[in-house]
Amino acid sequence: MxxxxxxxxxxxxxxxxxxxxxxxxxxxxxxxxxxxxxxxxxxxxxxxxxxxxxxxxxxxxxxxxxxxxxxxxxxxxxxxxxxxxxxxxxxxxxxxxxxxxxxxxxxxxxxxxxxxxxxxxxxxxxxxxxxxxxxxxxxxxxxxxxxxxxxxxxxxxxxxxxxxxxxxxxxxxxxxxxxxxxxxxxxxxxxxxxxxxxxxxxxxxxxxxxxxxxxxxxxxxxxxxxxxxxxxxxxxxxxxxxxxxxxxxxxxxxxxxxxxxxxxVKTPWISSICEWNEKLTKSAVIWLSQKLGLPILKLTDDQYRENGLGDLIAHYNGSQELNVKIFNALQKTITGWPGGKPGADDTNRPERALPEKKRVIVFSPHPDDDVISMGGTFLKLAEQGHEVHVAYQTSGNIAVFDDDARRFLDFYHDLSIELGLNEDEAEKIYQTALDSISNKGGETKDHEVVRKVKGLIRKGEAAAGARLVGLPDERIHFLNLPFYETGAVNKKDIGEADVAIITELLKKVKPHQVFAAGDLRDPHGTHKVCLDAIFKGLANVKSESWAKDCFLWLYRGAWQEWDVDEIQMAVPLSPMDLVKKRKAIFKHQSQKDTPVFPGEDKREFWQRAEDRNRETAKIYDSLGLAEYEAMEAFVKYDY
Structure with a gap:
């Protein structure tokens, strides 16, 4: 063989x-x-x-x-x-x-x-x-x-x-x-x-x-x-x-x-003759710019030819026309108005100017993906007066350490005594959960009471983060999709009940914008399942009039970032924006320092997010665009 x-x-x-x-x-x-x-x-x-x-x-x-x-x-x-x-x-x-x-x-x-x-x-x-x-x-x-x-x-x-x-x-x-x-x-x-x-x-x-x-x-x-x-x-x-x-x-x-x-797939011009389209052309120009370490507007005809891209500039009147075309395309992705800029010509902007105040749903697979991945954009949408809703798709209850659960159980037990609540009932619940944690051994599945405690921990953290962003409680939605609630790492397949919950929220809010996690390197696969549920929910409402004017934007950040040639909206963040975003992430105390599921990246989530946001801005700068402190990036998905 x-x-x-x-x-x-x-x-x-x-x-x-x-x-x-x-x-x-x-x-x-x-x-x-x-x-x-x-x-x-x-x-x-x-x-x-x-x-x-x-x-x-x-x-x-x-x-x-x-x-x-x-x-x-x-x-x-x-x-x-x-x-x-x-x-x-x-x-x-x-x-x-x-x-x-x-x-x-x-x-x-x-x-x-x-x-x-x-x-x-x-x-x-x-x-x-x-x-x-x-x-x-x-x-x-x-x-x-x-x-x-x-x-x-x-x-x-x-x-x-x-x-x-x-x-x-x-x-x-x-x-x-x-x-x-x-x-x-x-x-x-x-x-x-x-x-x-x-x-x-x-x-x-x-x-x-x-x-x-x-x-x-x-x-x-x-x-x-x-x-x-x-x-x-x-x-x-x-x-x-x-x-x-x-x-x-x-x-x-x-x-x-x-x-x-x-x-x-990624660089087909290396190994074969390409049929050039806009997407491939953009990728090739950015690739050459990064390979040579030169801003796009400095690339020459000879450099294109020497790197196997002579047939590309043959489609244009030389490199200058091509360079300007791609530079302008990248420039048009940058906006400080992720919900659209009121009164502005939106011809070349990622988002529409009208309606000036949009209804927005930010879907978050776990209770912290919203602020980790798009916390700066989340803040801007709220500050710019849009009706922003956040929907936490799962409870995230498996990602809480047992000792954190024990701390909250102790608080519940002591508070029950302090307030003179039914001590027998409180003691029974407390001991059941405590015994479950103590006798867990090598098993991974938590007792139902412990799962509820862990879920409430994450719910409280998510609500605190959303409030810091500026959302009132009535716009904070905890969906607790059933597929997730197995008590174990392995989850059920997406079901009708999961899709029905998503569909109901979409019909209730009738959003102009939906933001969802397109970060498919999540090691548990939860992001993909949650995204599939959103796709199916949007398919269920596509015949409704409001849905025809609803944009779906995909974010990343917790596990990876979009490549610059994919980005269709880049939202610049100032140093102060990063500080506010970090404070929102810090509300998720159970995920701080060392989360239960860190993946291969040992940095804390706030560090990963800031480093990736800064790197995106650095890439734009290296291509010859304006220099920003950081950027959050989005791709528009046509559903």
Whole structure:
């Protein structure tokens, strides 16, 4: 299964075939169809189909489609032998975080595969039994003639299975130590980082290469950087997934968001001839400006030609005309009036001048995303007299430390005594919650009372932040979408009840502007689910007259920022604006210092926000635009 070493260094070379799909749903169905084809082909030959299976978020929809095929189309798994890539160590099979549990929950319990044909690394072994177990696992694969089709996900370190950076090509099934970044990423599944096992049993790179066909899947923008390195980078132990460049039959399957960093998507002029449009032209000019470290208006014809963009300036009367066009386009994105400037010519402004006073809904997935991501714009909208509403979509109750909950429980207990409330009832509630926290152990799911306490903590912080911005209480809405309220990190799919709540608020307010989180690198996936609910809510009201004049603006900030070539509205912030924004973020005391789910970025949320806002302003300045202290950025979404 191995080709010769590939070590091209030319930028933009795609060294593994990549299939880009509109969404992870469509892509997952396509992958499931390939798996079903293998199973059926082997059935026709009266042979066993040997499948290598992965866990994590990437294959869930693939397994869902396979279950549907079994239940509705009669696809049988009776001739399937499966080998899972990995398992945490140590790990009980009954644990919600075990891959044994995951596979049965998402696939095995719903199809007719024989239990004796299921192979998942055993996280319950004693340490002295692991070496022999791993050799036997490898031998079973060999005895079956290798794997017919191997599914893979990919971690942000470039690990496949749990083959972390430093893994060697000849590696086989073994016990490994997990990379700190992998542990950080897994923290959302385990509740907190210290509960994540530091080791795992994994098939090796050589084990994976026994597969006749390999499919690597990746969904979402947070996977885009590592997909680029895997597909276009040189082969290196530092990114184990790059070893797949040596395999004879491998393909990478991604959705559009995971493809965004690939040269053929982000900088197609590097590797092919482009059909130039306005968006691509803007991206290319900004790219050249940043590459050369020159303001846009200083770029010359020769510099365009020397960097492979000669065909671009051929569309214009030289670089001067092109430079002015893109400079002006960027200039028009800048506005200190995010709700529109009254009495101004709005021909070249991001927002309409009329109506002068707009109804606005700021949707916030978690109770702090509003002020973290667009706190300065939030303040300006309120100060400029618009009717601003904020809607907190989820309670955020899993992101509060137990000791914070204990502090508020103590306050509730003592206040009940001080006020002479029903002491028996207060004591009962207090002890129930206290016992739950004390006996929690390694479990991640909170008792219902504790969840309510944590939710109220975040509700109080959000209300304080919104009041600081200038909102009256009647414009602060806590939606508590049902999909979130599982008590665990894993959430339910978006449902009709969630969409109905969004739709009802939209109909009530009839907004001229909606602001929503387009920050899809949120490690929990909550932002995407909340955005999907907004899309569906807006679809429900699109026939209403007011909805035809409603703009949807997407913000980022907590986890990433928009690239400058995407920005359609940039709101400048002064030093005083940043101070006010920081004060609003500080109202979220439970998320200060070290939040429960910090992700890979160890800075506090207010620091991330300010640094990103300053960086956006710095980029505008470097391109030759006016110099500002900071900027919040938005993209208009046509729904």
């Amino acid at each position: 191995v080709t010769e070493d590939i070590n091209f260094k030319k930028e933009g070379i795609e060294r593994i075939p990549v299939r880009v799909f509109e969404s992870d749903v469509v892509a997952s169905i396509a992958v499931a169809e390939q798996m079903a084809s293998v199973i059926k082909e082997k059935q026709s030959q009266n042979k066993m189909a040997v499948l290598g299976l992965a866990t994590g978020s990437s294959p869930i929809k693939v397994y869902r489609e396979l279950v549907r095929m079994h239940q509705e189309d009669g696809l049988s798994f009776a001739n399937v032998v499966s080998f899972n890539l990995d398992e945490y160590y140590p790990m009980r099979k009954t644990s919600d975080q075990s891959y044994y549990y995951f596979m049965h929950q998402h696939l095995f319990d719903h199809v007719d595969i024989k239990s004796e044909n299921i192979n998942i690394p055993d996280g319950e072994l004693t340490i002295d039994a692991i070496d022999h177990y791993c050799r036997t696992y490898e031998q079973k694969i060999d005895e079956l003639g290798g794997i017919d089709l191997q599914l893979l996900g990919i971690g942000r370190t470039g690990h496949i299975g749990f083959n972390e950076p430093g893994s060697y090509f000849e590696s086989k099934t073994r016990l490994v130590k997990l990379d700190p970044l992998t542990i950080q990423d897994a923290a959302s599944d385990f509740g907190r980082e210290e509960l994540v096992p530091t080791r795992a049993i994994t098939m090796g790179i050589q084990s994976i290469f026994k597969a006749k066909k390999v499919i690597l899947m990746a969904w979402g923008e947070k996977k885009a950087p590592i997909i680029k390195r895997t597909v276009e980078g040189i082969i290196s132990e530092a990114v184990p997934a790059t070893f797949l460049q040596k395999h004879l039959d491998v393909e990478v399957v991604v959705d559009e968001n995971a493809s965004l960093q690939l040269a053929k």
